[in-house]
Structure formats: structure tokens, C-alpha cells
Amino acid sequence: MSALSRTDAAEPASYLNAGYGLKSWLLTLDHKRIAWLYFISITGFFFLGGAAATLIRLELLTPAGDLLSDNAYNQMFSLHGIVMVWFFLIPSIPTTMGNFLLPLMLGARDMAFPRLNLLSWYVFILGGLFTLTAVVAGGIDTGWTFYTPYSTMFSNGAVLAAATGVFIVGFSSILTGINFIVTTHKMRAPGLTWFRLPLFVWAQYATSVIMVLATPVLSVTLVLLGIERAFGIGIFDPALGGDPVLFEHLFWFYSHPAVYIMLLPAMGVVSECIACFAHKRIFGYKVMAFSILAIALFGFLVWGHHMFVSGQSIYAGVAFSLLSFLVSVPSALKIFNWIATLYKGQIRFDAPMLFALSFIGLFLIGGLTGIFVATLALDVQMHDTYFVVAHFHYVMVGGMVSAYMAGLHFWWPKITGRLYPEMWARVSAIIVFVGFNLTFFPQYILGWAGMPRRYHAYADEFQLLNVFSSAGAGLLAVGYLLPLLYLIWSLRYGARASANPWDARGLEWTVSSPPPVHNFARVPRVEHEAYAYDQPQ
Amino acid sequence: MTSRSNRTTVIIAHQFESADQQLDADLLGMWLFLVTELLLFSGAFLAFSVYYHQYSEAFSAAAGELHWLLAGFNTALLLTSGLTVALAEQAAVENNRRATLGLLALTIALGLAFLALKGYEYHSEYRAGLIPFLDQPFAFDGPDPIHAMLFYNFYFTLTGLHALHMIIGLSAMGVILVSGYRWRDRHRVARQVRIAGLYWAFVDIVWVLVYTSLYLVGR
Amino acid sequence: MIEAGDPWQLLMFPEAASSISSRVDHLFWAMVVTCGLVVLLVFVLLLVFSIRYRRGSRADRTPSARLNSNHWLEIGWSVPVLVGFLVFFAWGAVLYLDLYDPPAPADGNVREINVIAKQWMWKFQHPEGVREINDLHLAVGQTVRLRMTSQDVIHSFFVPAFRIKQDVLPRTYTELQFTPTKVGRFHLFCAEYCGLQHSGMTGEVVVMSPPALQGWLDRQGQTRTPEQDGARLFRSYGCSGCHAPDSSVHAPNLAGLYGKPVPLANGTTVRADAQYIRDSILLPSKQVAAGYPAIMPSFQGQISEADVLKLTAYIQSLTEQETDPP
Amino acid sequence: MTDKPQANAKDARVRRHFFTLYLFLLAALAINMGSTLLDLGVVAVPLRLAMAALMAASIALIFMRLRDSAVLVRLVAATSLLWVVFLFVLSFSDYLTR
Incomplete structure (x- = not known):
């Protein structure tokens, strides 16, 4: 990227042209360049996971398993799960926008531990390499859930390589989490109290708390799984009296908070976009901030709702079901507060706003169907069917990826100093919305009708809805390829962006686009509240 | 020994405003890392306590075979090293170079002694045929040998995980000993010994819990 | 089942073919309607606010006192929603407990x-x-x-x-x-x-x-019942050597054992259900009966799951008086 | 060569605390090991675990200087214990009611 902008004579000094060549990128300690390193790697993983998803949707066009063999299909959905969860959804907003914007929003010159920040990227890439070797060396067919005893004793795929890859990438998550928490506590500009922080910073902080508290349990679970498979140290081995349900407990203790690692940053981005494009203060700022923390806390108490039919005690199931209902309250509060923010605002429908509004709609449907699967009697029918697949795609793709797109377009001028083509961005937002609903809404009906997930050959009567779903997936793929094209195009030919193209509030908009290497000439003083849209910037 | 003037001012990284902001950040970062270590061990402890709840007699019988006296002495060794590293930290704050380096070396020696004794214990269990994995013959004559295998799997996993963390702690202290030897920047050495001391005390805490739950609870 | 070409494929609902199906369906459709209304409400609000307060529109935007924060409004729309949804929680929990902890059926035979x-x-x-x-x-x-x-x-x-x-x-x-x-x-x-x-x-x-x-x-032709198979296995695996009443070995008498509480050597008592019998055959030292030496050999790997089920059926059939195999 | 080590009263008190803690830890270890020789029945396990928890807490408070650390650091330590409690309590809610 930096080579491109060198030819442009009137190039203002910024972090992009502060150094050229591979070494200035691969050994950088600048949080903004590390954000770029992450941005490029997770985009690569996103399209790898997307390719696997495309093959899955093509396979499911016909009831018989004729495109892929059953082993190949199992490897595809496992690859799609592992790559999307650990190499795109969990790192995406925190490591790209979080890395880039946190110091800028706090008025700091960099993260608390810049070297740790770069190390977390190298650990991320190392984890990625291990997982990719698993794909090449025999493929991984356990799904992203690695349930024992299949993963330890019956799968003949490269489970050890994939488990090691995910174990390593877990440390990248931990390092990022520690860095964000210390930065938010220790490096705020003078006058920037907690309740003057943008909600994006609150969301990154809560996400980092979950990363630090949940990821270690995944690490030890994968270690126990690894030593059982590699050395025969039977931990979950039923022959020794081991309990596969115990593996499920340890796995889901991490994996449910992990879905909030994916979701909370998205909520932070949507709060920023709604406030900016409605040009109005966020409604109920304190309630929004505490809702973020409440989601992070309650997210740890509900994991048993993944195990209602797994042989878990039915009374524990009732307890987990009640706790799962309570965890939906903060999310409902946030949705209503976003809507209340629109009231009496000056609403513009730029691309970030379109993505943010589609987040609210799709996340609402995803959240409400979450309450369906948290209801005990319904989960008996819906567990491990396409209803659950549709639910978590509505929350992850409809919610988190829409917010990722919103944030990407909202801060693109600040990150690259270039404006993206507005018309094309709105077109892609609409295509993504339509394609997404066409892909995943039929799966709700399939799920209730009883089509199990992870089937590469299914009963004939499910075919019609699957054809709709696959068609929608094609449209969704177009919707995601468009931004790749016009954003890269904008790097060279996009109009040059001013410091504050959206007339937004926040410290990141007070510096030039793209920002200078050390962010702030002198540390700014903050006097007014967050989202002071009722006062001029 | 070259005696360059000792740097009195603290070197502050460019992103920090003041020395104590930097120290606070380092300590907070280290404590957060220790939180992740604690949760890592508590995941393994949860598995152990669930199985202990289900197979308490078999686990008690299996725990009876362990060398609890030798391990008890080993625990005393580790607690002593906990003391010496705390004293080293205190000496570094008082800018007492000889005491700091001496106590640090003593801590490393005690740690290595612990690992040596642990290795001997592993060897005696290997000879007694109590290793249930790597397709070793498992000769356990007590009741319920199948669940005893589960106990020994946890015994080797928990103590192995702990030994791995000790090796990390020892090598960190070794690096500090070498790099701090010339005492060029005593504030930096003090900060490093403080951080290593936190980590080593955490390793002590984990061993106290491991020793009690594996060796003592079952007896 | 719905044939492949059936137009119902588009809005297909599973058939209701068990006693609990219709009750689960009522809960499902009640939730679909409720959540549908919530989605509709949010969609309408988004649409109305987007159109009325779009930039440059002449809507009335005089800032009211509680424009940026109104805790009563927040409580107003969150507490009723929570209480309403907790009804679904309770309804689902009752159905779930009926399914997994079922009351004995009316006519008794299961x-x-x-x-x-x-x-x-x-x-x-x-x-x-x-x-x-x-x-x-x-x-x-x-x-x-x-x-x-x-x-x-x-x-x-x-x-x-x-x-x-x-x-x-x-x-x-x-x-x-x-x-x-x-x-x-x-x-x-x-x-x-x-x-x-x-x-x-x-x-x-x-x-x-x-x-x-x-x-x-x-x-399906003349087949031996699991009890008969179990009796044959009871002898061929040598269980009768110890557990028959006339045997010299001091081993628990299995007559009428099924379903009764069994005091164990470690002082606890456990109900002799199928799981207890299975574990006593394959992992005998796991739950040793009180007053008996733990001398029973483990049959793990020798007796298949199917044979264990037959032996269990046979032991279940041993009532009080009938002690020797038929 | 280097400026003279400055030890003041506060430092001496800190060192004294370290030695008293060390002796307490050895005593606690001896008690815990000794308790295995007596037949304490059902109370034995909770007693030994409580003693181990006491030793762990005292190491954290004194050797790791948690007692006079910043409020934030103490909050972090307390939070981690709370999360371990979440993990154990909710997992055992399954195993105790099966």
C-alpha cells in the first residue's frame, strides 16, 4: 500500500509513508501498521473460510452427496468453522479497528506494550500456519467443536496440528486482551474519564476482559485433548471412566463467551455509527456502557444451554436456561437505545449507516431466535439442526460482519486517507442484506422441520429450501467481493479525505487522515462529554 | 568490573508519560497474565475434582502409592525459593546488587533442586510401573486399577504442567541474572525481578494446590 | 412424510406424531408470534424514524429534557419484555421436565x-x-x-x-x-x-x-427373549458359579436385586438400576457391595454391550422366589 | 562503584514479614502433612483444602505484595477467583444433580 502512495507528490507526512519496504512493516511497533498487518491476514482467512462455505452450499444443492465425498464435506465444514471462528470472527474488529483506533480514541501515542502487540500478530500467523498444515496434512474432520471421544480416538484427520494451531492463536487473543486492558486503564488522556469514553472503547475493554478470562480454559482443554490423542493419557477416555460431557463443559465455558468476544466489538462500532449518522448523542450512554459489561459478565454463566440434550442433568439445564434468558436483557436494552438515538436525529444513509441499520435488524432476529434455542423444550427439537446454524449465522454474519463492514467504511478515510466510492458501497450493503436473508432465513424453517446440521446427504423434502439457501449464498459472496474491489481501488484513485469527513466526534477525528506516526503532537485535553453532537466540533 | 556511573534516572518508553505509569502498566499486565495462568490450571483442576467426586476410593488408593514425604520436602524447598525470590526483590528495591544477584541465584538453585527431586520421583514411579500411558505396563495392585490409571494420568498431567511453568520461571530468572549482572540500570533490574518474583510466587501457589490435592487429600 | 414434489416443501412443518409434539408446537408458535411482533415493532420504528428524521427533513426536532437519557423509558420497555419472555422459559422448562422426567403412564405398561x-x-x-x-x-x-x-x-x-x-x-x-x-x-x-x-x-x-x-x-420368527439369552449367558460366563444361591462363594444374591437400594462398601447406598448392573459386570471394583470382598473379575472387553443388556434383562427378571435359572 | 544500598526502617519491616510468612508456610505444610496421619474422617478433605487455600492466599498477599498493591490489581485478583468459582459451581451444578 505504501508503495502506491509514494508517487503522489502532495502526500502529507503520515504513518503510511513514514517508512517503506518489508522491514518497516514486518518489524513495526506502530499500532496503526500492526492493524494493517492484521487487516490483510484476516481478510485472507475470511476468503479461505468463505471458499469452504461456498463448497458446502454447492454440495447442499442436491439431497445426495454428489459434489464432495463425505470425508471431503466433513473437512470443509470443519475448516469453515475453525477458520471463521478463530481466524476471522474473534480477531476481526479488536485487532484491526481496535488496534488502530484505541490509542487514537484515548489520546495516547501507542498501546501500553507495542512489542507485545507485534508479538500477538506473529503468534496469530504461527497459529494460522499450524491450522493450514492440518488442512494439507490429511484434513481436519472433527468440526470446530473437537468433541471427544471422536476427536481423540476415532478421527484420523490431523487433529493434533489443528488443536495446536488453535492453542497458539489463543495466546494471540490473550496478548491482545492484556494490551487493551492495560492501555484503557493506564493511558487515557487527561480529562478523559471513563464516562467520556466512546462506547467503542467500552466494547473493546469488555471484549478484552472476556479474552483474558475465557481463552485460558480453551488452552487447557486443547492441551488435555492433545496429550490424550498424542500420548494416550486418557483424560476424557470413557474406557478409563472419563466423561465426554466434561469435555463439553470445558469447551463451552470458553466457546460461549467467545461468541460475545465476536459480538461486543460489533456493538461498539454500531454505537459509533448510529451516533455519527443520526448526528445525535447516544441515548442512555451509561446504560449502554453497563449493558456491555453485563453481557461480558453474564456471558460466562450460560454455557450449559449448548448441552440441554447431551446427558447433562435436566435440573442444571433449567438453571442454564433461566440464566440464558437473563443474558438477553442487556442486548434488548441496547437495541431499543439505538432506536431511541435515531429519534429527532439528522439521519444520513451513507454506507456505514446502512450496514449499522442492517446490524440492528439482523441481530434482533438472531437474538430473538437465540431465546428460542434457550427455551428448553424447543432446544430439544432444534439442537444440532439448521435452526441453530441459522441462529448463530444471523448473530455472527448478520450482526458481527455487518458491523465490521460498517466500521470498515466509517473509519476507512481515517485509516487510509482516501474516500471509498459511496454509491458502490451502498449497493454492496443492499446486496449483502438481501443475499444474507435469502441464505439463512430458509435454514430456520429447515431447522424446525428437523434437518440435522453437518449432513452432506439429506432427506429429499429438504431440497427446495436448500436450493434457496445456496442461491442466497451466491448473492452474499458477490456482496462481500464488491468491497474488496472498490476499497482496493480507492487506495489509489479514491478522493483524498479530510481529517473529519463525517463531521463525527471523537479524538481520532481531531488528527489528520491518515494520522501521523505518533498520533498527537501534544497529549490532548478532553473537556466535553462523549458524542457531543449537539456542540460544534 | 567496569564501573560506569549508575543511571539514576529511569528510562521511560516513548508511549508512557512517567516512570510510575510504566511500572503500574507492567504490574497490571503481569497480574492479568497470572489471571490467565490461574484459569488455565483451574480448568485442569475442575476435571480432576469432577473425577475425584465420582471415583473417590480409587483415587485415594492410587494417591496412597505416591511418595508424599519426598514431595513434602520438595514443597518446603519450593516455599524456601519463594522466600528467597521475595528477598531478592526487596534487595533490588534497596539497590543492593550483591544481595539481589545472590538471592536470585539461590532461588534458581532451589528451583533446579526441586526439579531434580521431581525427576527422581518420576523415575521411581516409572520403575514401579505406575505410568498408564505411552503403552507402558501399568502394574497397580490396589483396588480398581482402571480408575487408578485415570488418577495417574492427572498426576502426570498436573505435575508436568507445573514443571513446565517452573522451567519458564527458571529460565526467565536466569536471563535476568545474566543481563542484570553488570547492574547498569538498576531500576530496570528491579522491575524485572519484581515481575519474575510475581510469576515465581504464582508457581509456588500452584504447587501448594497441586501437592495438597494430589498427595494429601487422598491419603 | 412429505414427498419431494409436495408444494408444502416451502413452508414445511414437521408432523406432530407423539404425545408431546402438539404441546411443543403450541409453545413454538406462541414464541414465533410474540417475537414476530417485536421484530415488526422495531422495523416500523426504524422505518418511521429514518423517514421522518432524515437529514434536511422539516420534522420537529426541539430537544426535549430527556432526549439523551430516560431511565424510566428504558425500564418501561425492558422489564415487561423480560417478564413476558420468562413465561416462555417456565413453559419450556415444564415441557422439558415432562419429557425427561416423565410421570408414569396411565395404563402403567411401558x-x-x-x-x-x-x-x-x-x-x-x-x-x-x-x-x-x-x-x-x-x-x-x-x-x-x-x-x-x-x-x-x-x-x-x-x-x-x-x-x-x-x-x-x-x-x-x-x-x-x-x-x-x-x-x-x-x-x-x-x-x-x-x-x-x-x-x-x-x-x-x-x-x-x-x-x-x-x-x-x-x-419375525421364533426368537429367544433377552431374558432367555441372559440366562444362557449367565451360565456360560460363569456368573452362576458364584451368584447361584447354592454356590460356595460368598457373593451377593441377585434375586429381586433390580431397583432395590444397595449399601456399598464405602458407606453410601446406590439404587441397583441398569447402570449399576452394567458397571458391576464391566467395572466391578467401582461400586463394591457392602459386606462382600471385591473379588469379582472384570469382564471388560469380553462381554459386548448387547450381551450386558441381555444379562441385565435376565437379572431384572429374577424376582424374589425364583432363584435358579429356568 | 554503585551508590550505597539504602535500607530504611520500612524495608526492614517488609523483610521481617517475609520471614514470618515463610515460617508460617512451613508450619502450615507440616500441619497439612501431619493431618494425613490422624484419622479425621469426613472433615479431613475440606480441612486440608482450606489449609492449602490459606497458604496460597498468604503467599499472594505478602510475597506478591497484593496487600499494598493498587486497588485495580487487587480487583483483578479478586475477579479471577470469582471466575474460578463460576467455573466450579456451575459445572458441579450438573454433576451433583445428575
Whole structure:
């Protein structure tokens, strides 16, 4: 990227042209360049996971398993799960926008531990390499859930390589989490109290708390799984009296908070976009901030709702079901507060706003169907069917990826100093919305009708809805390829962006686009509240 | 020994405003890392306590075979090293170079002694045929040998995980000993010994819990 | 089942073919309507606010006092929503407990069927001794209790038309009780990913009228009941050597044992259910009966899961007076 | 060569605390090991675990200087214990009611 902008004579000094060549990128300690390193790697993983998803949707066009063999299909959905969860959804907003914007929003010159920040990227890439070797060396067919005893004793795929890859990438998550928490506590500009922080910073902080508290349990679970498979140290081995349900407990203790690692940053981005494009203060700022923390806390108490039919005690199931209902309250509060923010605002429908509004709609449907699967009697029918697949795609793709797109377009001028083509961005937002609903809404009906997930050959009567779903997936793929094209195009030919193209509030908009290497000439003083849209910037 | 003037001012990284902001950040970062270590061990402890709840007699019988006296002495060794590293930290704050380096070396020696004794214990269990994995013959004559295998799997996993963390702690202290030897920047050495001391005390805490739950609870 | 070309495919709902199906459907549709209204409300609000307050519109935007924060409004729309949804929680929990902790059926007789799941097939064992692979013939209106175990990985017994699902775990028994209420053929799926042919591990539950089922069972030919098989195995594996009343070895008497509480050597007592009997055969030292030496050898690896189920059926059939095998 | 080590009263008190803690830890270890020789019945396990928890807490408070650390650091330590409690309590809610 930096080579491109060198030819442009009137190039203002910024972090992009502060150094050229591979070494200035691969050994950088600048949080903004590390954000770029992450941005490029997770985009690569996103399209790898997307390719696997495309093959899955093509396979499911016909009831018989004729495109892929059953082993190949199992490897595809496992690859799609592992790559999307650990190499795109969990790192995406925190490591790209979080890395880039946190110091800028706090008025700091960099993260608390810049070297740790770069190390977390190298650990991320190392984890990625291990997982990719698993794909090449025999493929991984356990799904992203690695349930024992299949993963330890019956799968003949490269489970050890994939488990090691995910174990390593877990440390990248931990390092990022520690860095964000210390930065938010220790490096705020003078006058920037907690309740003057943008909600994006609150969301990154809560996400980092979950990363630090949940990821270690995944690490030890994968270690126990690894030593059982590699050395025969039977931990979950039923022959020794081991309990596969115990593996499920340890796995889901991490994996449910992990879905909030994916979701909370998205909520932070949507709060920023709604406030900016409605040009109005966020409604109920304190309630929004505490809702973020409440989601992070309650997210740890509900994991048993993944195990209602797994042989878990039915009374524990009732307890987990009640706790799962309570965890939906903060999310409902946030949705209503976003809507209340629109009231009496000056609403513009730029691309970030379109993505943010589609987040609210799709996340609402995803959240409400979450309450369906948290209801005990319904989960008996819906567990491990396409209803659950549709639910978590509505929350992850409809919610988190829409917010990722919103944030990407909202801060693109600040990150690259270039404006993206507005018309094309709105077109892609609409295509993504339509394609997404066409892909995943039929799966709700399939799920209730009883089509199990992870089937590469299914009963004939499910075919019609699957054809709709696959068609929608094609449209969704177009919707995601468009931004790749016009954003890269904008790097060279996009109009040059001013410091504050959206007339937004926040410290990141007070510096030039793209920002200078050390962010702030002198540390700014903050006097007014967050989202002071009722006062001029 | 070259005696360059000792740097009195603290070197502050460019992103920090003041020395104590930097120290606070380092300590907070280290404590957060220790939180992740604690949760890592508590995941393994949860598995152990669930199985202990289900197979308490078999686990008690299996725990009876362990060398609890030798391990008890080993625990005393580790607690002593906990003391010496705390004293080293205190000496570094008082800018007492000889005491700091001496106590640090003593801590490393005690740690290595612990690992040596642990290795001997592993060897005696290997000879007694109590290793249930790597397709070793498992000769356990007590009741319920199948669940005893589960106990020994946890015994080797928990103590192995702990030994791995000790090796990390020892090598960190070794690096500090070498790099701090010339005492060029005593504030930096003090900060490093403080951080290593936190980590080593955490390793002590984990061993106290491991020793009690594996060796003592079952007896 | 719905044929492939049926236009209902678009808005397909699973058939309601068990006693619990219709109750689950009522809960499902109540939630669909409620959540649909919430989605509609939010959609309308988004649309109205977007149009009225779009930039440059002449709507009234005089800032009211509580424009940026109104805790009463927030409580107003969150507490009722929570209380409303907790009704669904309670409704779902009651149904769930009815399914997994069922009250004894009215006419009292429950048909016990043993289910063994192994990588990529279902094996069924009827009380009359008839064995089936992947297909299960049941009588309409007859309550059935499945006692299920797996020989390898976790599977999951799932019949969408009956709204029932239960994971099948290796080396432990999981149970599922339901009552078919509709004659017909219904899909059986394995719902928990179990490896290569997970999607091939399917079958059909065929619900017939009781006489038709009896006719079908008779047509399967003369087969020994599990009790008879169990008795034969009881002798061939040498159980009778110790456990017969006239044996010289001091071993627990198994007559009338099934269902009774058994005091254990470690002071606790446990109910002698199928799991206790299975563990006593394969892992005898796990729960040693009080007052008896732990000398019973383990039969792990020698007796298959299917034989253990037969031995259990035989021990279950040993009532008080009948002590020697028939 | 280097400026003279400055030890003041506060430092001496800190060192004294370290030695008293060390002796307490050895005593606690001896008690815990000794308790295995007596037949304490059902109370034995909770007693030994409580003693181990006491030793762990005292190491954290004194050797790791948690007692006079910043409020934030103490909050972090307390939070981690709370999360371990979440993990154990909710997992055992399954195993105790099966």
C-alpha cells in the first residue's frame, strides 16, 4: 500500500509513508501498521473460510452427496468453522479497528506494550500456519467443536496440528486482551474519564476482559485433548471412566463467551455509527456502557444451554436456561437505545449507516431466535439442526460482519486517507442484506422441520429450501467481493479525505487522515462529554 | 568490573508519560497474565475434582502409592525459593546488587533442586510401573486399577504442567541474572525481578494446590 | 412424510406424531408470534424514524429534557419484555421436565427397548427378542422407553416428528420415554456429529396399530427373549458359579436385586438400576457391595454391550422366589 | 562503584514479614502433612483444602505484595477467583444433580 502512495507528490507526512519496504512493516511497533498487518491476514482467512462455505452450499444443492465425498464435506465444514471462528470472527474488529483506533480514541501515542502487540500478530500467523498444515496434512474432520471421544480416538484427520494451531492463536487473543486492558486503564488522556469514553472503547475493554478470562480454559482443554490423542493419557477416555460431557463443559465455558468476544466489538462500532449518522448523542450512554459489561459478565454463566440434550442433568439445564434468558436483557436494552438515538436525529444513509441499520435488524432476529434455542423444550427439537446454524449465522454474519463492514467504511478515510466510492458501497450493503436473508432465513424453517446440521446427504423434502439457501449464498459472496474491489481501488484513485469527513466526534477525528506516526503532537485535553453532537466540533 | 556511573534516572518508553505509569502498566499486565495462568490450571483442576467426586476410593488408593514425604520436602524447598525470590526483590528495591544477584541465584538453585527431586520421583514411579500411558505396563495392585490409571494420568498431567511453568520461571530468572549482572540500570533490574518474583510466587501457589490435592487429600 | 414434489416443501412443518409434539408446537408458535411482533415493532420504528428524521427533513426536532437519557423509558420497555419472555422459559422448562422426567403412564405398561448406537447404524432390541437395524417398529399409543448406549463415539437419537432428541454416550445409559400418537413412517436421524457417515446414520420409525405390530413381531420368527439369552449367558460366563444361591462363594444374591437400594462398601447406598448392573459386570471394583470382598473379575472387553443388556434383562427378571435359572 | 544500598526502617519491616510468612508456610505444610496421619474422617478433605487455600492466599498477599498493591490489581485478583468459582459451581451444578 505504501508503495502506491509514494508517487503522489502532495502526500502529507503520515504513518503510511513514514517508512517503506518489508522491514518497516514486518518489524513495526506502530499500532496503526500492526492493524494493517492484521487487516490483510484476516481478510485472507475470511476468503479461505468463505471458499469452504461456498463448497458446502454447492454440495447442499442436491439431497445426495454428489459434489464432495463425505470425508471431503466433513473437512470443509470443519475448516469453515475453525477458520471463521478463530481466524476471522474473534480477531476481526479488536485487532484491526481496535488496534488502530484505541490509542487514537484515548489520546495516547501507542498501546501500553507495542512489542507485545507485534508479538500477538506473529503468534496469530504461527497459529494460522499450524491450522493450514492440518488442512494439507490429511484434513481436519472433527468440526470446530473437537468433541471427544471422536476427536481423540476415532478421527484420523490431523487433529493434533489443528488443536495446536488453535492453542497458539489463543495466546494471540490473550496478548491482545492484556494490551487493551492495560492501555484503557493506564493511558487515557487527561480529562478523559471513563464516562467520556466512546462506547467503542467500552466494547473493546469488555471484549478484552472476556479474552483474558475465557481463552485460558480453551488452552487447557486443547492441551488435555492433545496429550490424550498424542500420548494416550486418557483424560476424557470413557474406557478409563472419563466423561465426554466434561469435555463439553470445558469447551463451552470458553466457546460461549467467545461468541460475545465476536459480538461486543460489533456493538461498539454500531454505537459509533448510529451516533455519527443520526448526528445525535447516544441515548442512555451509561446504560449502554453497563449493558456491555453485563453481557461480558453474564456471558460466562450460560454455557450449559449448548448441552440441554447431551446427558447433562435436566435440573442444571433449567438453571442454564433461566440464566440464558437473563443474558438477553442487556442486548434488548441496547437495541431499543439505538432506536431511541435515531429519534429527532439528522439521519444520513451513507454506507456505514446502512450496514449499522442492517446490524440492528439482523441481530434482533438472531437474538430473538437465540431465546428460542434457550427455551428448553424447543432446544430439544432444534439442537444440532439448521435452526441453530441459522441462529448463530444471523448473530455472527448478520450482526458481527455487518458491523465490521460498517466500521470498515466509517473509519476507512481515517485509516487510509482516501474516500471509498459511496454509491458502490451502498449497493454492496443492499446486496449483502438481501443475499444474507435469502441464505439463512430458509435454514430456520429447515431447522424446525428437523434437518440435522453437518449432513452432506439429506432427506429429499429438504431440497427446495436448500436450493434457496445456496442461491442466497451466491448473492452474499458477490456482496462481500464488491468491497474488496472498490476499497482496493480507492487506495489509489479514491478522493483524498479530510481529517473529519463525517463531521463525527471523537479524538481520532481531531488528527489528520491518515494520522501521523505518533498520533498527537501534544497529549490532548478532553473537556466535553462523549458524542457531543449537539456542540460544534 | 567496569564501573560506569549508575543511571539514576529511569528510562521511560516513548508511549508512557512517567516512570510510575510504566511500572503500574507492567504490574497490571503481569497480574492479568497470572489471571490467565490461574484459569488455565483451574480448568485442569475442575476435571480432576469432577473425577475425584465420582471415583473417590480409587483415587485415594492410587494417591496412597505416591511418595508424599519426598514431595513434602520438595514443597518446603519450593516455599524456601519463594522466600528467597521475595528477598531478592526487596534487595533490588534497596539497590543492593550483591544481595539481589545472590538471592536470585539461590532461588534458581532451589528451583533446579526441586526439579531434580521431581525427576527422581518420576523415575521411581516409572520403575514401579505406575505410568498408564505411552503403552507402558501399568502394574497397580490396589483396588480398581482402571480408575487408578485415570488418577495417574492427572498426576502426570498436573505435575508436568507445573514443571513446565517452573522451567519458564527458571529460565526467565536466569536471563535476568545474566543481563542484570553488570547492574547498569538498576531500576530496570528491579522491575524485572519484581515481575519474575510475581510469576515465581504464582508457581509456588500452584504447587501448594497441586501437592495438597494430589498427595494429601487422598491419603 | 412429505414427498419431494409436495408444494408444502416451502413452508414445511414437521408432523406432530407423539404425545408431546402438539404441546411443543403450541409453545413454538406462541414464541414465533410474540417475537414476530417485536421484530415488526422495531422495523416500523426504524422505518418511521429514518423517514421522518432524515437529514434536511422539516420534522420537529426541539430537544426535549430527556432526549439523551430516560431511565424510566428504558425500564418501561425492558422489564415487561423480560417478564413476558420468562413465561416462555417456565413453559419450556415444564415441557422439558415432562419429557425427561416423565410421570408414569396411565395404563402403567411401558415397552422397554434397548438401543445400541455404533458408528453409523442403530441397533434395536425388542422385549420379545426381535432385533432390528436402523428401523424401529412401534405401536401407536404404547409408551416406549429407550435405554440407549453407544459403542464408540457420541451419537444422538432424533425423531423430528416426535420432537425428541437425546445424546447417546459411550459406556453410560441415557434414557428417552415417549408415546407415538400417529400411525405412519417417520425419519430417524443421528443429530450429534459422529464421523464419516454421520449423514448416513438414519432410519425410519414405523408406527403401526398394536395388532399390526403383534403380527409383525410374530412374522419375525421364533426368537429367544433377552431374558432367555441372559440366562444362557449367565451360565456360560460363569456368573452362576458364584451368584447361584447354592454356590460356595460368598457373593451377593441377585434375586429381586433390580431397583432395590444397595449399601456399598464405602458407606453410601446406590439404587441397583441398569447402570449399576452394567458397571458391576464391566467395572466391578467401582461400586463394591457392602459386606462382600471385591473379588469379582472384570469382564471388560469380553462381554459386548448387547450381551450386558441381555444379562441385565435376565437379572431384572429374577424376582424374589425364583432363584435358579429356568 | 554503585551508590550505597539504602535500607530504611520500612524495608526492614517488609523483610521481617517475609520471614514470618515463610515460617508460617512451613508450619502450615507440616500441619497439612501431619493431618494425613490422624484419622479425621469426613472433615479431613475440606480441612486440608482450606489449609492449602490459606497458604496460597498468604503467599499472594505478602510475597506478591497484593496487600499494598493498587486497588485495580487487587480487583483483578479478586475477579479471577470469582471466575474460578463460576467455573466450579456451575459445572458441579450438573454433576451433583445428575
